[in-house]
Amino acid sequence: MHVVILGAGVIGVTSAYYLARAGHQVTVIDRQSGPALETSFANAGEVSPGYASPWAAPGIPQKAAKWLFMRHAPLIIQPLLNFATIEWCIETLRNCTSARYKVNKSRMVRLAEYSRDQLIALRQTTGIQYDHRTQGTLQLFRTQHQLDGIAKDVEVLKKDGVPFEVLDRAGCVAAEPGLAATRDRFVGGLRLPNDETGDCFMFTNALAKLAEAEGVQFRFRTAVRGFRMQGGKVALVETDAGDIEADIFVAALGSFTPQLVKPLGLKIPVYPVKGYSITVPIVDETRAPQSTIMDETYKVAITRLGDRIRVGGMAEIAGFDTTLHEQRRATLVHSVEDLFGGAGDQKRATFWTGLRPMTPDGTPVVGATRYPNLYLATGHGTLGWTMACGTGRVLSDMISGTRPEIETADLSLSRYA
Missing domain, CATH: 3.30.9.10 (D-Amino Acid Oxidase, subunit A, domain 2)
Incomplete structure (x- = not known):
């Protein structure tokens, strides 16, 4: 499947790597000029x-x-x-x-x-x-x-x-x-x-190169505008560089994720x-x-x-x-x-x-939404670097139809319903 990941921070890049390793075609979109240039840039390590x-x-x-x-x-x-x-x-x-x-x-x-x-x-x-x-x-x-x-x-x-x-x-x-x-x-x-301990910026950039070797395409300097829906699911993502279609979409834009999915009726705290x-x-x-x-x-x-x-x-x-x-x-x-x-x-x-x-409860929001081809990976707070590889692996398993190795039901947006 073609998976589009919105966001090239440590969460987006690790997710891209694991999805590519699972055999998916992956495209990562970010408004910055390279990976990990916002919250992942100089965190506590x-x-x-x-x-x-x-x-x-x-x-x-x-x-x-x-x-x-x-x-x-x-x-x-x-x-x-x-x-x-x-x-x-x-x-x-x-x-x-x-x-x-x-x-x-x-x-x-x-x-x-x-x-x-x-x-x-x-x-x-x-x-x-x-x-x-x-x-x-x-x-x-x-x-x-x-x-x-x-x-x-x-x-x-x-x-x-x-x-x-x-x-x-x-x-x-x-x-x-x-x-x-x-x-x-x-x-x-x-x-x-x-x-x-470790430098999150160095890690994310090094992993982005490994992901590219696995076939991941990165589209930097590309701002995400919103989604276009069709038949009860996401048909494409609109960007300032044109529309991009895919089978699966992952919103991993950190603090900016809520405003992206709000028009879809999804409320992320x-x-x-x-x-x-x-x-x-x-x-x-x-x-x-x-x-x-x-x-x-x-x-x-x-x-x-x-x-x-x-x-x-x-x-x-x-x-x-x-x-x-x-x-x-x-x-x-x-x-x-x-x-x-x-x-x-x-x-x-x-x-x-x-x-x-x-998030108010400290736990990130990772997993599916009520739209069958839209997933979330956000809300990691101060622990994005700590939880990155686990999040990427869990998302890859979910999207690939493989049961994750840990319990994930209480990580999804549905816990706030």
Whole structure:
């Protein structure tokens, strides 16, 4: 079958690769000049299945109220009085219960763990390189209260069979020697040894080349305008470079997917939550991180990518605004310098922002719609890189008529019906 994928981010490209490997003719369409030039460009660099958690969690409403008044706040809400923002925030708050958190985290971990396994297999099969490391993730707690509050996460990790280690201060330093000089800044951590790191942009571009070798055609600098329907299904996609017909269509446009499918009567609760990152060249190896550290206080990820440090985080509710605010940069610099002071050259750091496609329950929307030849792959939030290979493989199996290796019914849009 001919499959058209709309979007050349990490989700679109991985889906294209697996579909081509399954024997399909695949065309990828994107408005940018190449792969992974929007949300996938400079994300935090984590492949962290064990850390796959919904932002909507018990206690978050109370924490959010405090965050709004922090100097280095992990959450920023701009004064946007529009229905889409208000509705998404309300639905997110409804998911901040213990029962919903357990359900949401469990299905996120399921897809993320499967995705990590697919990534390992892909790396072994192709030898793909992307500044990857396989040294785990360390969630770092600056206060005893934070460390005491990990019970609900540990419960889910145990249930899903995800290896973990609860570490004291000395254990954290043993895992990340660069923290030795700042050991007074934290009390302990939760380490997930099976997590990985890697440059999502490098990976997506390398995989795009492998996909082209499998016959995938990429049509860049091509803006998607909408769908044309016929006989109860999608007949073609309209672009600024002409109409494109296909048997199957996959909408993988991140935060822009909802507005594309809205004319079809499909309502996807995906909202663009703005995130920031800086990329800092390493100047002192002894002070640099070895893998990923999650600074729990500021919700910032500090990741080693080759000879660079990627520092990413924050959630800004600001619609589709992509303005770079220096105050957000200051938060990222504060987190990394407070823990790994002097490891990188901040004068040569680059600053970036991207729009994460977030759902109210944290779980992405992956699977079929009520239209027989239209599929969705969006809403991965901060975990697009973590869940990419699993999403691509699951979609390929669905479209090929093969039963996916994991449960997928609760990933589709139908869960919001």
